[in-house]
Amino acid sequence: MQRIRLRYTKRGRLRFTSHRDFQRAFERALRRAEVPMAYSAGFTPHPKVSYANAAPTGTGSEAEFLEIALVEVCDPDKLRELLDESLPAGLDIIDAVEARTSGLADRLTASVWELRLDGVRPEEAGHAVAAFLAAEAVEVERRTKNGLRTFDARDAVAALEVARPQPDRPGDGPCAILRLVVRHVTPAVRPDDVLSGLRAVADLAPPVPAAVTRLAQGLFDEESGTVTDPLAPDREAARPAPPMAAGPAAAKAPEGAGTA
Amino acid sequence: MPAESVFPQLEALLPHVQKPIQYVGGELNSTVKPWDSTDVRWALMYPDAYEVGLPNQGVMILYEVLNEREGVLAERTYSVWPDLEELMREHNVPQFTVDSHRPVGAFDVFGLSFSTELGYTNMLTALDLAGIPLAARDRTVDHPIVLAGGHAAFNPEPIAEFIDCAVIGDGEQAVLEITEIIRAWKAEGRPGGREEVLFRLAKTGGVYVPGFYDVEYLPDGRIARVVPNKSGVPWRVSKHTVMDLDEWPYPKQPLVPLAETVHERMSVEIFRGCTRGCRFCQAGMITRPVRERSITGIGEMVEKGLKATGFEEVGLLSLSSADHSEIGDIAKGLADRYEEDKVGLSLPSTRVDAFNVDLANELTRNGRRSGLTFAPEGGSERLRKVINKMVSEEDLIRTVSTAYGNGWRQVKLYFMCGLPTETDEDVLQIGDMAVKVIAEGRKVSGQNDIRCTVSIGGFVPKPHTPFQWAPQLGAEETDARLEKLRDKIRGDKKYGRSIGFRYHDGKPGIVEGLLSRGDRRVGAVIRAVYEDGGRFDGWREHFSYDRWMACAEKTLPELGVDVAWYTTRERTYEEVLPWDHLDSGLDKDWLWEDWQDALDETEVEDCRWTPCFDCGVCPQMDTEIQIGPTGKKLLPLTVVK
Numbered sequence: 062m063q064r065i066r067l068r069y070t071k072r073g074r075l076r077f078t079s080h081r082d083f084q085r086a087f088e089r090a091l092r093r094a095e096v097p098m099a100y101s102a103g104f105t106p107h108p109k110v111s112y113a114n115a116a117p118t119g120t121g122s123e124a125e126f127l128e129i130a131l132v133e134v135c136d137p138d139k140l141r142e143l144l145d146e147s148l149p150a151g152l153d154i155i156d157a158v159e160a161r162t163s164g165l166a167d168r169l170t171a172s173v174w175e176l177r178l179d180g181v182r183p184e185e186a187g188h189a190v191a192a193f194l195a196a197e198a199v200e201v202e203r204r205t206k207n208g209l210r211t212f213d214a215r216d217a218v219a220a221l222e223v224a225r226p227q228p229d230r231p232g233d234g235p236c237a238i239l240r241l242v243v244r245h246v247t248p249a250v251r252p253d254d255v256l257s258g259l260r261a262v263a264d265l266a267p268p269v270p271a272a273v274t275r276l277a278q279g280l281f282d283e284e285s286g287t288v289t290d291p292l293a294p295d296r297e298a299a300r301p302a303p304p305m306a307a308g309p310a311a312a313k314a315p316e317g318a319g320t321a
Numbered sequence: 322m323p324a325e326s327v328f329p330q331l332e333a334l335l336p337h338v339q340k341p342i343q344y345v346g347g348e349l350n351s352t353v354k355p356w357d358s359t360d361v362r363w364a365l366m367y368p369d370a371y372e373v374g375l376p377n378q379g380v381m382i383l384y385e386v387l388n389e390r391e392g393v394l395a396e397r398t399y400s401v402w403p404d405l406e407e408l409m410r411e412h413n414v415p416q417f418t419v420d421s422h423r424p425v426g427a428f429d430v431f432g433l434s435f436s437t438e439l440g441y442t443n444m445l446t447a448l449d450l451a452g453i454p455l456a457a458r459d460r461t462v463d464h465p466i467v468l469a470g471g472h473a474a475f476n477p478e479p480i481a482e483f484i485d486c487a488v489i490g491d492g493e494q495a496v497l498e499i500t501e502i503i504r505a506w507k508a509e510g511r512p513g514g515r516e517e518v519l520f521r522l523a524k525t526g527g528v529y530v531p532g533f534y535d536v537e538y539l540p541d542g543r544i545a546r547v548v549p550n551k552s553g554v555p556w557r558v559s560k561h562t563v564m565d566l567d568e569w570p571y572p573k574q575p576l577v578p579l580a581e582t583v584h585e586r587m588s589v590e591i592f593r594g595c596t597r598g599c600r601f602c603q604a605g606m607i608t609r610p611v612r613e614r615s616i617t618g619i620g621e622m623v624e625k626g627l628k629a630t631g632f633e634e635v636g637l638l639s640l641s642s643a644d645h646s647e648i649g650d651i652a653k654g655l656a657d658r659y660e661e662d663k664v665g666l667s668l669p670s671t672r673v674d675a676f677n678v679d680l681a682n683e684l685t686r687n688g689r690r691s692g693l694t695f696a697p698e699g700g701s702e703r704l705r706k707v708i709n710k711m712v713s714e715e716d717l718i719r720t721v722s723t724a725y726g727n728g729w730r731q732v733k734l735y736f737m738c739g740l741p742t743e744t745d746e747d748v749l750q751i752g753d754m755a756v757k758v759i760a761e762g763r764k765v766s767g768q769n770d771i772r773c774t775v776s777i778g779g780f781v782p783k784p785h786t787p788f789q790w791a792p793q794l795g796a797e798e799t800d801a802r803l804e805k806l807r808d809k810i811r812g813d814k815k816y817g818r819s820i821g822f823r824y825h826d827g828k829p830g831i832v833e834g835l836l837s838r839g840d841r842r843v844g845a846v847i848r849a850v851y852e853d854g855g856r857f858d859g860w861r862e863h864f865s866y867d868r869w870m871a872c873a874e875k876t877l878p879e880l881g882v883d884v885a886w887y888t889t890r891e892r893t894y895e896e897v898l899p900w901d902h903l904d905s906g907l908d909k910d911w912l913w914e915d916w917q918d919a920l921d922e923t924e925v926e927d928c929r930w931t932p933c934f935d936c937g938v939c940p941q942m943d944t945e946i947q948i949g950p951t952g953k954k955l956l957p958l959t960v961v962k
Contacts, residue, residue, distance in 0.1 A: 074328070074345040075579070077335055082342055082579045086349075089577060089631030092662075106663060119336050147631075149347050149579070270336040 062099055063131045065140060066165055066292055068124060068156035075151030076121040076274075083152065084112065090147040091129070096140065099130040113166050114278065117251055121274035123155075124172070126291065128165060161298035168291040169245065171219060171281035174252045176239040180268040186237035187223045189263035194221060199258040203251075210248065214258040217243050217250040220286050242288070244281055322452070322463070324356050324427035327417050334408040342580045343371035344405065346419035349577035350629060352388040352395075353420050359394035360507060361500045363387055364418055364428040364465065366447060368440035369859060371399040371419075375576060376584040378638070379434045379471060382571040383492050393500055396420035396428075400443040401450070403856060403863075409450060416450035425451040429503055431465040432496070433484075435473035438836035439829075439859040441480055444469075445851040448483065455848065457485045457532060462514040466503070470495075475560075475607050476784040476900040479836050479843040481531035485519060488528055489903055490560030490607075491593070493569050495527060520551065529558040529903060536841055536899075542881045544840060544897040557904045560607070562944045566593060567618040574629045586634035586667065587626045591619055591651070595640035596936075596946075597672070598925045599698070600709045600915060601737065603783035604640055607905045609938040611929055612947040616647045616654070620955045623655060627664065634665040642668045643675035644929075646949040652683040654955025660686060673697065673712045678723045693724050696735035699743075700751035706922040707742050709915075714754065718761050725762040731772045732758055738803055739780040739794030739830070741919060748802050751775055752809045756816045774821035775810070777803060779830030783837050785905045787915035790892040793834045795885075796866075799827030828866040832858065834888040835873070840899035843887065845876040906944075908937030 071078055078086070088108055091098055100106035109130035116122040141157035148154065178186060193199060199215040220242035243250055252273045259265040279288035335341035356362070365384055367374030374380065380397060387395035396418035401409065409415070415424040425431055425447065433444055448455055453464050460467075469477050469487040477487040488495045499522060506518045513520070522528040533554040537545040549556060563569055575587055592613040595605040614622075623635055635655065637645075645651060648668075655666055666684045673695045681693070697712050699705040705712060721732050736751050755773045762771035779799050782788045794802075803824050810820050835843060849872035857863035873884045892898065894913055901909065911934075915925065928934055929948055939945055 074332070075347055077341040077345050078579050079340075079342060082581065085581070085585075086577075086579050089349075089633075092631035092633065093628065100663070119341065149349055151347060269333045 063134045064128055064160035065131065065135070065137055066126065066128045066158050066160050066295060067141065067144070067154050068126055068292060069148075070151070070153045070155060071116060071120075071122045071125065072151045072153065073121070075149060077119055078152065079118040080112070080115040083115070084110075086148065086152060087127070090144055094143045094147040096129070096144070097131050097133040097135070099132050114169050114245065116275050117253070119273075120174075120252065121272070123274065123276050124278040125275075126165060126169065126278065128160060156292060158292045158295040159299055161295045165291060168280045168289075168294070169278050171242060171244045171279070171288050172275050173277040173288060174239075174241040174243065175224075175274045175276055176241060176252055176256065177272040177274075178237045178239065178265075178267040179272070180234060181237040181265065182235040183223050183237045186239060186259075186265065189259040189265035190221050190223055190239065192262040193218075193255075193258055196262055199262055201254050201257040201261060203254060203257070212248050212250075212254075214250050214254040217246045218255060219244055219281065221255070240276075242281075242286060322424055322426040324423045326422040327414055327424060328422040330412060330414045331409075331417060331422060334405065334412060334414065337408060338405045339402060340580060343399070344401070344419060346422070348375070348419075348579065350574040351397075351420055351576055352384070354388065354394045356394065356421070356423070359392050361393050361430075361504045362428045363393070363395040363430045363432055363496070363500075364398055364423075364425045365395055366398045366400075366425075366431065366433045366444075368400055368433055368435065368443035368447060370402065370857070371578075371580060372582045373859075374399040375578045375580075375582045376588070377434065377436070378572070378588055378590065379436075379492065381576055382569075383432070383434075383496050384576075385572050385574065386493050386569075387496055387500070390497065390500070392504070396423065398425055398447070400440075400447065400857065406446065406450065406856075415452055416447045426453055426465065428465045429507070430468055430499070432468045432470060434492075435469055435471040437859060438473045438479070438833055439864075440473075441836060441847050442851045442855045442858055444480070445483065445848065446856055456482055458482075460485070460515060462511055464515075466515075466518065468499070472604060472607065473837075475603070475903060475905060476837065476839075477529065477531065477903075478536075478841050478899040479839040479847060481841045482844040482848075484531065485515075486522055486528050486530045487903075488561065489558070489905065491563040492561070493563050493571070495561045498525065499528065520553070523554050523558075526555045526557075526559055527561055530554070531841075534902065538881075542886060544899060546897060547899075547902045557902050559904045560906060560942065562906075562942050563593075564612065564944060564947065566590070566612050566614040566947075570614075570618060570622050573622075573625060575626055575632075577630045577632070584636070585632070586636045587623070587630050587632040588636045588638050589619055589622045589626065590614065590639060591637045591642060591645050591648075592639045592948075595644070596928050597641060597644070598709050598915075598927060600707070600787040600919050601698070601740065601780060601783075602640075603786050606786045606907060608640070609906065609936065610944055610946045613645055613949055615949065615951050615953070616651050616955060617951070617953050619651055620654060620658075624658075624958065627659075627662075633663060634667060635659075636667045636669060638669060641670050641672050641675065643671045643677075643680060647951065647953075648675075649677075649680055649683075650954055652680050656683040656686050658955060658958055671695065673717050673720050676720050676724075678727055681724065681729075682727065692731040692733055693721075693729050694733040694735065695720070697754070698735065698737050699740060699747065700736055700749070700754060701747040703922060704740055704743060704747045706924055707919050708737075708740055709919065709924050711924055714757070717754070718757060721758050722761050722765050725765045725771065730762075730766070730768075730770060731774070732762070733774045733776060734758070736775065736777045737780040738777050738824070739799050739827070741782075741788060741791040743794070743802075745802055745805055748806050749809055751777070752806055752813070752820075755810070755820045756813065759816050759819045772819055772821060774823065777806075777822075777824040779825060779827050781830050781834045781837055784898065784900045785907055785912075787912050787919055789838065789898060789912065790894075790896075790916055792891040793831070793888040794827070795889050796827035796831050799830065803827075829858075829861075829864060831884065831888055832864075832866065832869045835869075835884055838899070839887050842877065842880045842882060845880070846873045849876050904941070906936075906938035906942040908935070908941070911936050
């Protein structure tokens with residue numbers, strides 16, 4: 062049995078896809094593309110797909126990961142192309158490697174997020190960020206299945222900064238872009254929670270909902286304060302010889318972590 | 322109205338609503354055409370929530386038929402839930418299509434498909450959100466033509482005030498003919514405005530324009546007559562019938578939603594129409610004659626559809642799927658073809674007398690034998706004669722006996738309550754039937770874990786059926802009868818616990834009855850309910866019987882009628898029915914004879930297998946029965962790797 066790890070996106074309006082919606086769409090894409098999937102045993106066999114750490118409904122993502130098990134050996138690049146074609150635009154498969162190592166999930170310890178706050182001036186956001194980072198702990202509340210829950214949103218945040226304003230946005234009013242690196246902890250701290258935290262410490266209240274995108278996900282590197290490509294070890298294991306020239310464009314190391 | 326996408330405004334609202342994915346479009350196999358490359362543009366609506374509307378075959382077919390044509394564009398819109406409606410009103414976002422998020426008001430035609438009358442209030446919500454005046458007479462040349470279709474459109478009188486026109490029957494060819502008329506009118510510079518284009522449509526005899534007809538009433542409230550008020554407008558409007566289904570293999574590219582919907586499968590309509598002649602069944606009466614898709618046509622649609630969608634279940638749809646002349650070969654052929662691919666087959670609407678275990682075995686080759694569903698509809702032999710559902714108790718017991726003997730453990734039985742001539746005794750016999758089914762199951766299987774679920778709906782008399790004259794049973798009487806049955810089942814020590822009992826109370830049926838057999842005066846009730854906040858009447862959590870009754874009391878008495886007049890009142894032969902000028906092909910005298918036969922408990926055969934009994938449809942509509950067998954088989958598909 063061959064296992065393939067895929068990196069996929071939730072872009073544009075398809076960021077409103079819930080994880081369950083994505084699962085159905087992906088499994089149908091597998092059937093359309095006639096991927097030789099391995100199936101579970103039992104009365105209702107299911108294709109073997111493991112999903113890791115899905116982004117919340119409504120947030121975009123450039124870095125979602127899953128793993129599939131096949132009964133025939135396939136070329137990862139061809140499979141990537143085939144599946145990408147089979148999925149609606151916006152749910153794009155942008156990287157594929159054969160699994161050569163264990164523990165993909167263990168290598169997903171932090172995420173890099175971009176938060177676009179339309180109608181918020183960068184200076185205003187900068188003050189809020191400074192106050193947030195200066196705090197020891199920032200208590201926030203979130204409604205969960207078990208009622209309102211209070212937890213600290215500060216500790217999991219490894220980095221938070223206001224990105225340089227984009228010059229190509231004339232006349233659209235102010236807009237602040239935050240870059241956030243957050244460690245995966247329990248209970249999970251989501252970008253929404255950090256926004257609640259900014260409101261708690263500095264009354265930052267964006268007039269429209271923030272556009273949130275996960276840029277990268279991977280092993281958190283304490284030294285650089287950013288994350289590394291979780292598929293890199295598989296790629297290296299597959300190609301022990303001197304590193305090849307550039308792989309698929311989308312497979313480039315995650316960027317945008319910045320330095321906090 | 323400008324046709325620009327409203328998505329930027331909508332997008333800001335989506336994080337605040339439930340299941341935002343239903344509003345974003347982008348479904349696999351959806352079509353987005355450049356606006357300016359087209360000259361006739363349709364907004365198609367299924368007036369219910371996306372999860373119900375998206376899988377609707379009618380809308381899917383018309384969407385594809387229209388978009389295949391050069392210069393024609395069709396986009397879809399569905400009812401928005403109250404949470405989004407509130408935000409849209411607050412932020413001035415109009416009713417939009419999910420394909421390109423264009424305002425519905427910018428289209429040439431706003432076509433709504435009504436499977437049920439309970440979508441009427443949702444239509445008013447959509448019109449209002451779209452900025453289209455609710456009343457047709459208040460619209461200008463720049464507003465879309467509001468067109469109703471679907472089964473409920475066979476009596477569009479209750480919504481006559483709100484629609485510009487209605488089309489009855491099959492839509493495939495009709496939408497194209499309408500498109501051409503609108504195209505020509507637009508190309509000429511829209512001469513004569515709205516009235517002129519509606520007149521051109523009405524003149525064809527296939528489009529009903531309520532505004533061109535006056536209804537005159539008798540002092541007692543009944544209709545005196547319905548008369549065209551404009552010369553050139555035909556006295557009656559005909560239904561449309563598509564002949565040769567193999568020429569119309571739609572949907573070819575079924576939509577695959579990202580959101581979860583009520584039917585997650587690839588549906589293929591294996592035939593249209595039904596002549597079994599069940600007297601309560603409007604669908605069977607108005608879709609005559611039977612037209613089968615050929616076994617090879619079905620095979621091709623399944624193959625292409627699965628490739629295009631990736632669905633793992635195929636539903637072979639029709640009004641009584643086991644009646645297809647080659648259903649055995651179809652099921653076996655498909656089961657053979659897709660055995661390896663883990664594709665399941667389902668056959669909704671299977672009659673007890675058409676069921677056979679070979680067929681059922683083919684359908685469940687890969688899967689579990691959990692449940693079988695049959696619809697005897699009437700609890701007693703006598704009542705089944707009245708409704709012309711010729712299923713004997715022996716048939717049923719023999720069938721379930723075979724099923725239990727072959728590994729099935731659960732049987733679900735559908736019935737109706739409130740059928741004409743029904744007494745308490747008829748309904749109580751439903752309990753006896755369930756007991757016999759379980760006793761037989763225990764005997765045959767040698768096991769005790771046999772279940773039988775009895776599911777009961779209230780009967781609503783429908784236009785264009787032999788029961789169109791029948792009195793509907795009142796809500797309280799319906800409830801009382803069902804309570805007696807419930808007590809009887811619960812009181813059965815030996816079998817009661819093996820019988821599941823599901824029923825709906827009689828109240829929604831009264832509202833459905835009011836809307837089904839209503840006339841133009843009922844429009845005032847619909848408007849009042851909408852204005853009072855009525856939405857999503859097909860949903861138990863939104864439906865309010867009290868609101869409907871309160872609004873009816875406010876509006877109907879001054880018109881000399883009331884809810885009972887429309888529902889529980891029996892009609893006589895002479896009465897002009899509100900839908901008499903809409904021609905379903907059925908001869909009114911034949912319907913009346915069939916109604917009398919019902920009262921005499923006399924059955925009618927199926928004209929597919931016996932001589933014609935003169936229902937009138939084929940000669941009136943110039944159609945004919947199209948059935949096999951073709952003698953062809955589905956060959957295995959060659960696998961190309």
